Amino acid sequence: MKKSLLALALMGAFSGAALAQSSVTVYGVVDMGVQRDDNGLSTNGTKYSLDSGNQSGSRLGFKGTEDLGNGLKANFVLEMGILADTGASDQKGLGFGRQAYVGLAGDFGAVNFGRQKSLTYVASESIDPFGVGLAGNMNRLFSTVTRVDNAAIYSTPNMSGFSAAALYSFGEQAGNNSALSIGSLSGTYSAGPVFASIVYEKAKDAQSPAVTIANTGEKTLIGGSYDFGMAKAHAAYELLKGGQSGTTVALTKKNVWMIGATVPVGAGAILADYTRITDTVTSNANATQFALGYTYNLSKRTNLYTSYSQTKNDTQSAYNAGGKGLTDKLFNAGIRHAF
Template sequence: MKYRYIAGACALSLTAACAHAQSLVKVYGVADAGIVLERGGPNGSMDNISSGVASGSRLGFKGKEELGDGLNAFFVIENGFAMDTGKAGQGGLLFGRQALVGLSGAAGSISLGRQYAPYYKALRDIADPFCTGLAGNAQNLFSTLTRVDNSVDYQSPKWHDLQAEVLYGAGEVAGDTAKHRTIGASATYDAGPLTVVLAHHQQGDMAGTAHSRNTMLVGRYRYGDIVFHGAYSRNRDLLGNPSRDALVGVAVRVGPGRWLASLAAHRDDYGRDAQARQAAIGYEYNLSQRTDLYAAYGHIVNRDGAAFHVGNATDDGTGTTGINLGVRHVF
């Protein structure tokens, strides 16, 4: 009889442990679909029912386990998909948005896998009032540096309002570690209403003989219900050609809604000196804490051979004018 009690206690203990482990795993996602009208494209106008207009539609799983002494293990796997067709996003990758595992503690966090570049996070989270979504997406003009495969990322703990992040993406080319290698870094000052980030991204080519470079300074300032945004970047492509980008924007909360607006500019500083300017305005109306309606308008003026398009969170776009109307649900 004693052995039965012991076996029963062990079974209850294991069940509780399993239940505890499951409680640390979170299922989350975004379901976003809208109407996208594109004008000014080389092949004429386009009217689309699109997915991921404000935010990329996704299904994700993330978890955390306490290992003791302040050390934690964590993971994130996130699948992107299209609400309009049901197809997988990011070229059909199973977890194309994110796939990473790591450890965190008093000394910071380190993670390995497919993850966001520090440069992109600075643009999305701090610089762009549209959060790289809708027709005002800053990446319509700024470099589209988003995720890095085969990468290891370290984020330091916050110290006197300062924090640093460093990312290394292995090129995984035999015989030369410089081929297709990615290096990214950012330094953040975040105190009260003011946040300033200096970010850098460097991407090597497949030959290992050249690399592109992007360096950006971004800022955000909160004043009550008004948030001001700004960014300035200097770029150099694989051929050594320089260019620069700039953005100013604002987000204003009014009741259950939020107005967004931005002006962005791009200029090539070589040869033809092509340039482009984008103006955008948008509105998000919260139906609840998890569901909102959105509308946005963006327009680009290209000059001297520039050929930029108005896209959104998941689509590069085809025209110089974009209009968005849709709904987003976060779960």
């Protein structure tokens, strides 16, 4: 009997030690707000709605690490998007549409495999004063692939504020291994009040319907921010060279830039940005966006928000609007809770 008790105690001790080497965290965001979108049409152009994910996409996620010894760790993330207004899955119904990857990390950096954020999106999250959310989301005019399937990403360790990353997304086309593939490189500096990043991305086979027109061809993004204490300044520039369905990649060339600011005010912050896109191929196809927002922290995990943006289109452009030459006006107000 004593031997049995001793054996059980030893098994419990070893089990506890094994469990101490790994951990799993459940996390998420629930974001809900009222939104008014006027896409510029004189009839049936204004929509009022109760929408999920105005500031941050509502989500439920699981992430974990396992210590493999000698500084090596295994890690994974499974993150599903949720339309909290209806309870349905976001990202067109994908089970874990936000992220789904597994990888290794150590002194060499980290390498992950699966559905992941693109390098341009990772940079945009830090550059944009609106955090690529709310009505001022700079990606309403910038062209950013949010997530990439079948992706392998290598990230270097932080070296005195400098880091780099490389992404390759497999096109998975039989007989042509480069077809529909995406390659990307980034370099980042983040230390003290300074954040700066440059990203280059190239998508193959711009004419394919499997890749949307806005995200094809070549893309170079340069941007950053500087925190002065009383306010943070933001700026970004993007050069787009892309194609349209049935044509060559060289047909489209656009310049996009943004300037913005974040001004802390008590427990909240005022957000503002001005964004402009210029089409160098098509005449009168430019657009500008001005946005203003405010967030107020009720606690470390819960905040209120409101924002407004206005997108003005030239006669041959229709960004965010219901037709060419129209002006889109977007307003929202809501609450976000993270857990």
